[in-house]
Amino acid sequence: MKDIITLAIESSCDETACAVLKNGREVLSNIISTQIELHKKFGGVVPEVASRKHIENIPMVVQQALDEAKVTFDDIDHIAVTYGPGLVGAVLVGLSYAKALAYTLDIPLVGVNHIEGHVSANYIQDKDLKPPFITLIVSGGHTHLVEVKDYGKYEILGKTKDDASGEAFDKIARAMGLGYPGGPIIDRLAKSGNKKAIDFPRACMDEGYDFSFSGLKSAVLNYLNAKKMKKEEIVVEDVAASFQEAVVEVLSKKAIKAAKEKGYDTIALAGGVASNSALREKLTIMGEKQNIKVKYPSPILCTDNAAMIGCAGYYSFINGRRDDMSLNAVPNLKI
């Protein structure tokens, strides 16, 4: 059978990314131009600034992806592109570019759900991974516990009722003046802190598969304010470790509970927070005790990238999905 070459584009938040893949799982190139430095001074992503930067970056990022993969536009069989969820202006830049390419090259266009992309990063990491399995999607915008029944077939078991897990990391880091994005900074600081130092609340432990992180966020903010009022020292490492432990414990217990109750032997982590070292470690240890395999993509495939979009797009493509020039950005697209 002829190889299928996918050109994938991702621009839903603050990364302009393009990748070339062979047969869905072999990454020939994966170019990511991050805007983190640009948004740092604002403490978070500024949508309008992100859109403008995507416009500036995208031609160069696409060309670099082709060059690194040693292919030309003539080798591409189809385009895969994120059409949501994400910042509408940001998504539109990648989507418009992808549509223009598909139209001019006269090749199929396949719209990809960004969240589905995060899950698919696991197929690139582990070439033998096949559905069904449980996936825990933990990113800056989402926290979902999902049954992956087949390629492109999902059933949501639970999700966050308020903040996403990555958002909680970012907000706590911001409150402590640690910088943006907060997840990797807290992860690093927590390594030299005591996770038992402060007993922060664990939310929704008895409530099915849903999550909530706003109560924990308030508890940490109240703790920091009380310490400041009393002019007591704040041990940042201990706060980071104790907060992280509260997040990781709830995420891990619910993922294991889902796998056991629904009869799955594999859990795959997905999204930016899937690169959290404490989450990987705790879930792996808990999984070993229950005979549940725990998979996670390498850090570069956890945070936003186009290789994961290409992988998800490939499976949609071989399953017959085709989009036309009317494909629009859907900022709150659901999985």
Ligand code: KG4
């Ligand atoms: O998946 P992603 O790149 O973007 C979204 O689709 O949201 O995730 C970004 C999120 C940010 O909130 C960031 O703080 C978090 O992932 N993150 C982490 C770590 N690395 C990134 N959170 C905890 N620990 C990490 N090591």
Ligand code: ZN
């Ligand atoms: Zn993402």
